[in-house]
Amino acid sequence: MKNARNNELSDRRSAAAEAKAALLNAYRDAKDKAEPTRQAKQAERQAVAAAREERRAERERVKREELEQAKAAEAERQAAAEAAARADADAREAADKDRIARVIADEAARKAARDLRYANRKARKS
Structure with a gap:
């Protein structure tokens, strides 16, 4: 019997x-x-946690490398653009100087021709 009726408190x-x-x-x-x-x-x-941490660190490293490569490529493109702009400005300046030199030379030639004509006219009159 599981529960006997005469169980005492103790x-x-x-x-x-x-x-x-x-x-x-x-x-x-x-x-x-x-x-x-x-x-x-x-x-x-x-x-598993250590492997996860290693993968996360590797992803961060790869991301950092990609960012550095992108920055380097951007700096390279910027430098190339600046060099091209500088070369273009130098070419324009050289062309301007060449044009000015030709104008001065043409003016000097015209002046020399005018002086020659003037001298010839003077020579014919005298």
């Missing part, structure tokens, strides 16, 4: 204490049996 208390002790012992036994499995799972989780 019998019920001792039965409850024994039940609690049995449950606690069962919990401790289950915990001890599961300890190797728990440790293996914990080690596996740590390995």
Whole structure:
């Protein structure tokens, strides 16, 4: 019989204490049996976390390298554009100087021709 009618308070208390002790012992036994499995799972989780961290670090490193390459390429393009602009400005300046030199030379030639005509006219009159 599971529940006898003549249980006294002390019998019920001792039965409850024994039940609690049995449950606690069962919990401790289950915990001890599961300890190797728990440790293996914990080690596996740590390995997975470490691998995840390594992958994240690798992604960040690759992203940093790509950013640095993009910056270098942009700086290179900027330098090439500045060099092209500088070369264009130098070419324009050289063309302007050449045009000015030709104008001065043409004016000097015209002046020399005019002076020659004037000298010839003077020579014919005298």
